[in-house]
Amino acid sequence: MGGLALTARDLQALPADDHREKHLKSMDVFHAVLRHRGIEVQPSSLAPYLDRSLGHDESDLDHRRHAHSRRIFAKLRERGVHGTRSFRIMLHHMDMQGKGLVLARTFEGALSQMGIRLLGREFEELMELFGTPEDPEIVDYVRYLACGVENWSFPREEVVSEAFSVLSEMCPGDLLDARTLEREFQHRALAHEDTGALEFFKQMSDSNLKADGIIRWGDFLDYYLDISVNFDSDEAFCNFVCDSWDINTDDWLAKKVFRRFADPENRDMLPFADFIQMLGELDPTTTDAEARAWYAAIDEDGSGEVSLEEFLSSKVLKVKRLFDEFVGDGSRTADKATVIKILQTLNECITDEEAEAVYCYADLDNSGTLEFIEFLTNNLLKLLQIFDDYNRDRRRRMNEVDIKRLFLKLDPLLSDEEVVAIYKAIDVDGSGEISFIEFCQSHILRAKSMFDRYDTTRSRALTQFKFREMLLDMDETLTAKEMEAIYHLVMDQNDEKVHLAGFLNPNIVKLKLLFDKYDEDRSRNLDAAEFSCMLKDIYGTCNDAEIESIVRVLCPSGDEGISFTTYFLRFKEIARKHDLIHMSKRRAAREKAKSRGLLFKALTGTAAMAMGSVSTANLGETAALGAASASAQASVPPPGPLWGASVLPPRPSGDGRTRSCLPGW
Secondary structure (H helix, E strand, O other): OOOOOOOHHHHHHOOOOOHHHHHHHHHHHHHHHHHHOOOOOOHHHOOOOOOOOOOOOOOOHHHHHHHHHHHHHHHHHOOOOOHHHHHHHHHHHHOOOOOOEEEHHHHHHHHHHOOOOOOHHHHHHHHHHHEOOOOOOEEEHHHHHHOOOOOOOHHHHHHHHHHHHHHHOOOHHHOOEHHHHHHHOOHHHHOOOOOOHHHHHHHHHOOOOOOOOEOOHHHHHHHHHHHHOOOOOHHHHHHHHHHHOOOOHHHHHHHHHHHHHOEOOEOOEEEHHHHHHHHHHHOOOOOHHHHHHHHHHHOOOOOOEEEHHHHHHHOHHHHHHHHHHHOOOOOOEEEHHHHHHHHHHHOOOOOHHHHHHHHHHHOOOOOOEEEHHHHHHOOHHHHHHHHHHHHOOOOOEEOHHHHHHHHHHHOOOOOHHHHHHHHHHHOOOOOOOEEHHHHHHHOHHHHHHHHHHHOOOOOOEEOHHHHHHHHHHHOOOOOHHHHHHHHHHHOOOOOOOEEHHHHHOOOHHHHHHHHHHHOOOOOOEEOHHHHHHHHHHHOOOOOHHHHHHHHHHHOOOOOOOEEHHHHHHOHHHHHHHHHHHHHHHHHHHHHHHHHOOOEEEEOOOHHHHHHHHOOHHHHHHHOOOOOOOHHHHHHOOOOOOOOOEEEEOEEEOOOOOEEEOOOOO
8 A cells, every 4th residue: 555554553554663763753853842841952962772673781871871761661651641741741840940950859759759769779870870970960851851752753743733733723813722622622532541631631731831822833742742652553642642632543544645646736625537546556456447436436526526525524445445454365355244344343333234234235136245346336435424323313213304404414405305205215114213224225325326327417307318328227128118117107297207206206226126136037027926025125014914915906816927017007006005004004093092082183294104104002002091081082183084193192271171282293
């Protein structure tokens, strides 16, 4: 990957910086921080680089200085993430003249304050190694600290710079203030420490050297230089900084990659040619088909350019890295178990059943494997983003309002009619709630994406010619008669066009995929048993007897099959029979509830349809119990013939009569 870190995990895999280079950079940053504090830095205070892989004379002063300093720094690290910093700040406060010098006994007292006691031999060694030539009882504490600051690297400085930039952009004039730090700091970053957020704010305030409350780059760097000493690996330090400010580490690394190839004058946009060049440099084995699929998966608005926001939200770099990691043969073709592992690595909250639903969404040919290019072309990245919305609710379910909010975020130009069509296409069982698995099984994202690809004018309508072109793209083996049957099922009788709402409800893509699933011999015909199994997939809440009654709508004798053309030409009859079955269920439930003395109030619209899946027993159990007078029952009008009813207990009114409660809709 050209030495680039594409995901957080890559930080550990990258070769470490040259030790000499890291040491020199640590010295430069350390002395810059001291100068920012107004501390005089003497040339003699620089800690020389020592190659520990080579043998050395134990009597060598520089090696002895490093050994003494490392012993104390190890004990300071045991005091927590702020141990080293607390010690350094105490020394600065004791250095009244700002010359980088303190009395040896003062130095010893600062260590005692940190719970570290110097033995007599260690104290004598401290004065011998770090005492000034003029007075051995005065020690050069800057040189002492310099011997312990050695691990500052380019990735560490970059992540601290990114955090400072992100926080500054939240403030007027890009001037970072203390109030923003207090608001944005994530306490969970210090969950493993005994010290809490108050300790963080105290330590950070020791870096704020001005009275105006503005946190400057030098102040920010001052804090994180000390914190860096506690982390041996760049990966751990970078994750700590990102967790502290709610920055996604993978997003930060992806932004670095993106801006490396973007035009300096427009760093948040990448044209197609530059994007393909970036992919080629990231991985020369990327094929042209993969590159184009990659680009299409990210450029959702079809602008011809990939924005930084689109690039970050896609998580495609992480997916690429996981495919390369879990598929060891370089084929980028994963089996079902591997894909589920990749999905759960991308989001640890996704269950096995939900991950399997995502896999089945993409494995349309039932091959048992999924290629990286299929992962991209099947909108799985978008599905994972939608799962994040589901994951915010502990029940992992969405109602109509949630679905409307979700799709308006994906496409703000959707009309209310189109949103309702989308909702009905997903909520086939009329339960009023949609699980993530139901969402995947509906293939609604696939259907809308396919329609949008051919709706070039964004009119939300396709002519018959365009619609036939789209159908052939979906399945080039469709005959003219079969396409005509589908067209007549979904076209608008007024303008003879296929509108988005009509295309999504009935959900043509799902109906076609289910027919193909059970048409194993590709004969374009299903026998009665296959037809019955397919209907169970469509109407999951129907029992066997109800499915059999639906089958007999098109197969009166119960043993003949059904062709693809007949299936679409007469699908409205199937849907009508299903509605009648649910209406009968609701009527029976209403009568049973009335026999118990419960009141009903008719619903309209989608709320009523949500009642359609409630069984007689469930309705009776969940209804609010309470007796109603006969006159009150007689005053309530029966529900309409097409919609269910909401069961609500009566409530007394101010005039002593009993009135029904209106549902909160």
